[in-house]
Amino acid sequence: MKRLIQPLLLTIAFGAFSASAQNAIFKGIVRGASDSKLSDVTVKDRTTGISAKTDVTGAFSLTLTPGTHEIRISKSEFESITDVIELTENQTLEKEYVMQPEADDIGEVVIVGYGTSRRKDLTGSVSSLKGKEVVDMPAPSFEAALQGKAAGVQITMGSGVAGSGSLVRVRGVASISAAGDPLYIVDGIPISQDYFINGNNGGFNNNPLATLNPNDIESIEILKDAAATAIYGSRGSNGVILITTKRAKKSGLKFEFTSRIGTSEPTFKPQMLNSSQFLQMYQEAWENDGGVGLAPLPNNISWDDARKTNTNWIDETMGTGVKQLYSLGTTYRKGKFGAYVGLTWEDNGSFVIGSNYDRKAARVNIDWEPVKNLTLTASTSLTQGVNTRVDGAWSGGFGAAMSTALPIYPIYDTAGNFVNSGNGGWNPVAIRNLKDWRTTEYRSINNLKASYRVNDKWSITAFGAIDYMDFYEDIYEPQAMINTNHAGIAKRTPRQTFNYNYNLVTNYQILDNRIHSLSAMAGMEFQRSNLTSRYVEVSDANQALYKGESVGETSTRLERENPAEAFAFLSYFTRWNYKYLGKYILEFTMRADGSSRFGPNNAFGYFPAVSGAWLLSEEEFMRNLWGKGNNLKLRASYGRTGNTPNQNYAWRGTFTPAQNSYGYNGNPSIFPTRLPNPDLKWETSDVLDLSLEGGIFKNRFTWEVAYYNKTTNGVILDLAVPRSLGFSSYYDNVGAVNNSGIEFSFTSTNIRTDNFSWKTQFNIARNFNKILDIGVYTQDAVSGGTNDTRVVVGQPIGTNYIVRFSHVDKETGRPVYLDADGNETFTWSNDNRVSVGSVLPKAVGGLTNTFSYKNWNLNFLFVYKIGGNIYNSSGKRQNGVVTDWNMTTDYYNHWRKPGDEARYPKLSLQTDQYGLPPDPYQYNTTLFLEDGSYLRLRNISLSYRLPASWFGKAIDNAQLTFTGVNLLTFTNYSGGDPEIARDFENPADRNMSSNITYLTAPQEKSYNLTLNLTF
């Protein structure tokens, strides 16, 4: 009896209380990431103190009195949500909330291969970036924004030429002839990634990432070690970069509009000589050689004409460019349907006059759950990228301004016509005006994914994707350029790549209780890429073909279909993940990858990885030692990844058939073009990774230190075999390379008050790269594009193998070299080359500081590179033997009379005065090898959130940002910009000669103003 009375009394009391007003019901559903339902969420009414928890379906229900209530929705590791609701009598208010994982790293959801994981549970090394960080860095191509953000990821930003791509290296370089860039996967599709689809035309490589719209990116994950990349087995040995595009997450219709305007200038302008300076130096060289009278000038220019002319070719080819960007992103979500639509137009002018990249992009991402347990996602994107080209580097343009375009040459003759307007001549202004050159790329990346949840434990996902690229280059050269008797020649090179990919993945949660958790994933994947290309040439044409075909009467048309190429991958993979007591994690992955690039004996490679993590912070003894709320996790992994050659048919022996060759004496001929190598197989990397990550001060200061050791075997080399074999090169697996290093990074929330916060992020990575073995071949077997670096055992990839320069002889002014044994000599010889430098840096990293005060936010990012040598390959021609090249002002520091001490020797027009063979290009010495260390203010941005009162309810958020890119650079390098983004000839060149500069454009310095509105 007594037991019943108390509750009864309470109920009556409560009922009496509440009977004074009719109660309202507040209910709803709380969701998490990717539309999952969150259970165990606390929904608390702060006003009355009533609270409830959501059930397994994420549903909650509170009975409340009418009136205003402040509701707080919270769950550990998620960001709390505060909401204010108004309830009237008898009202039933239904609301839905989406909770985001907590801003600090631990609870964050990370995209990994074929799935997602919580960062806490990761056993592999994964760095994440949010889309906002990508967009905050105004760069023509998104990968530039990765610089300085993730330890061990080195980015050399594309040069100032519009449309140029960055060079990305994850934990050093492991490949020599095979591609050294990481694998890029966009929404699950390994995209077509050919930097050499247009060769090195005009001193410029293609950027396959140029048509990916940075404004569409939701997040980027960089997978660094075998545990993370082995699931991608093939092609994962240089790291994997996962790009995820935006989807609709929040309910309702939301818009985000961005507009940006900016300028582009060179970070450094080359200091070339002007007319009178050039004449003085040239005359001095002539007299030093015993010449009498006035020196005969290049191109038979007379001294009178030369003295009257003073063309500043650098100013004629480099100026200020203007960039603008307009982007509108729309998300709509209602219940089970969500869509993201993104439209962007970006016009990227460059400081290189005449160079421009125009991108128009549209994307639609849809999520839909048509029936229970079945989720469909579809994405489609279409981009048009138009790159207006000019010659550069070795092919002319600003490259000519740094070399053969002398200040004594005029642009126009007395009649007002261009002088020397022929192709390959020294008048870059003429060529730029006459030649009509553009490349157009249409890119469409589409995918469809269907995910079916069979029951609580088992789900199956089917995925299909198509990446289509239509790329063509149009060149028009009018009569004035090519000296013909007809109007001009229009050329077009169309290339199409059709890349399709499908996979089927199944996930099964075998066990899931408080003690054990075991899950398994298995899948198969097939990818195929077809490449076709043609060549069209029309003579007597009046304009470029992109303007339409307009020809004269004598026009002839040549159209040639090039042989089509294709490659395919077929893979099977599995991943097993076991978690014990929530703090011991063990993971095993295995992938079997078959590639069409190897013969039947070696088609399949096997790539296993095993990894583990120990959440020390969950251990009782650590909680007391380390402190509650502080993270401490130990991770280790060991696994194998692989790489394939860049050539699709490298292993096959082929003959050129009769119809493809002229024959002899009127009879047909066939001949072998390549000897077969059926033993060509996967290049494999075995990677060990150990890391410790932790946080202190309740994770206000988090840090991570990692050690990795990667040994690559069977390195694929495109060997320059002895020509006495009868052919000049073939692909083979030779040699071994080791990359090891240490990474350290930390994030610190230094100050956090209501109005002001200061956060610092820092990372540094030290990489040791060493070639262990190159078989029977010598270092000349594989060389960089302009014959400047070598593969030397015991040295890093890309060793500068040149003659040592000792000093300038004080008595004679001649250069003194060191022979192979270190003795001084006046003679330069090939045999005196030694390994002296390395293109790879010792350490790279970044430092970011973010300050925010009320509505203001100031962020600046410093990136730095320590070590690594830059070889100034064009410097040796500018400041070497005097020829028809211009010189730089640096060259004033040369020897003039006996007793002088100078950096450069006596001026001369004769190569033998420098102990050189009769070829000024051979002056490869350490005189032009410098330390390439630098510290650069990559990005400074100041933003202001415009007060809400200006716009009222119409606009959620309006922000104005000023950003400066590459504003400050600190370096000892004397040749200009130390961040070298050069044009390359082929993949080996790209791996081995990254720090060689040859008439390379400097980086771009830009000022930008951005307006961002969300509504």
Add this chain to the structure above:
Amino acid sequence: MKTYARILWAVAITALLGTGTSCKKMLDLRPENLTLSEEALKTPEDIQALLNSCYDEFANLMNGSVQNYHELLGENLSEPQNSAGSLYYTIYNRGTFSFRTADREYLDFYNCILRINTIFDNIDLIEGLTPEDKTRMMGEGHFLRAWCHWELVKLWAQPYGYTADNSHPGVPIRLKADKNIELRSSVADVYAQVLSDINSALGMLPDDNGNYASSDAAKALKAKVLFLMNDHAEALKITDMIIKSGKYSFSDSLNRYTQGAPEEVIFQLISTGNSDNRAGAFINNYRSDNNPNPALKPSSNFVKEAMDPLDRRSAFYEIKNEGKSNEFFVCHKFDKDVFNVPLLNYSDLALMHAESLVETGGDLATAIQLTDAIRKRAYDTNFVALDPAINNTNLKIEIQKQRKLEFAFEGDWTQQLRRRGAAGETITIRQSPWDCPGMLIQFPMSERTAGFIFNEEGGCN
């Protein structure tokens, strides 16, 4: 619904996994427009086409490219222009750099040898090949392989006789189409291989083979090889055979190239038209009727000797800017759009025969007669016969002079000087000894493997 879904997925999984069985096919991708080597050589037409490609490649080498290198090393040309990276300028100046050398020709000779070795490796497997054709093709293969090795050793090594036993380094000999790297064989071994291949060819080649190699071509080649070895006795036997056969005779034409000399031709490279021109390197570098500044120009010393007003061959040379400080000379011997390249011809054998007779103390009257035949053609109305009592030394000098003028710029004279140097004569070529290191072309960088000996660096000063 659930059951249907389950069935659907089961089917999908099976279907996709089923692709695993045909995985080999999915990964078996072939290059378009090219034939796989395992399918390329099946029929007699296939192997004949491969043989034809050997001639094709040989023709692209001997279109003046190789001959020009010999001339640049010699004394008959003036210094070419020093435009950046000019190979001709480097070779003229006796540069011995492996990064600036005749890479392309070196590769192409060995590629031709590779093709021939491929023929030898596969000829037994061809179905439907008649024994006559098989013998003929093998003979042609031996012939071309001999010539390729011979051309290589002439440019890349010191001449035969430089050392007493010819153990000085020659070039790699390749007799198989595989990937095994061969080091340099001695010059003795290379010449032995050359002669062995020619002797095999002699036994296999037909007497008449159209525009391709005949047994006479093998004989003529053998004679040239022996002559260059200073083996005059053996050379005589062959030249005698050819002269006495009566199949060839002196032509009236002064210019075997542009005017043709069909009576003389034992073997020539065929150009079928403007788009199939096998004389390209001669025409592009020497032609002066439509080019005021050809790349290769005769030296003043040569022209002094050649522009004898009594000699009709002097019409091939012209003085430009006469008397001025920028005076230079041009050659008109190759002024035509397209022509055949006669590599083995009667005049050459005749002069060899004459010189060999003098060297061996043989029938001087025949030597004089042959020499006079050439002189008569050259001097025409100004011809004065040689004194029948002329002494050996002076006769040899006259024979050599005629050789120099007859075969000017055909890639012959420099080899003759080096041959004579090896025989003991004191020879300097442009103020440098005939055997200085710079007289050899340097091996390409790619040869730099363990154990390979490069030619000495150091030029010729």
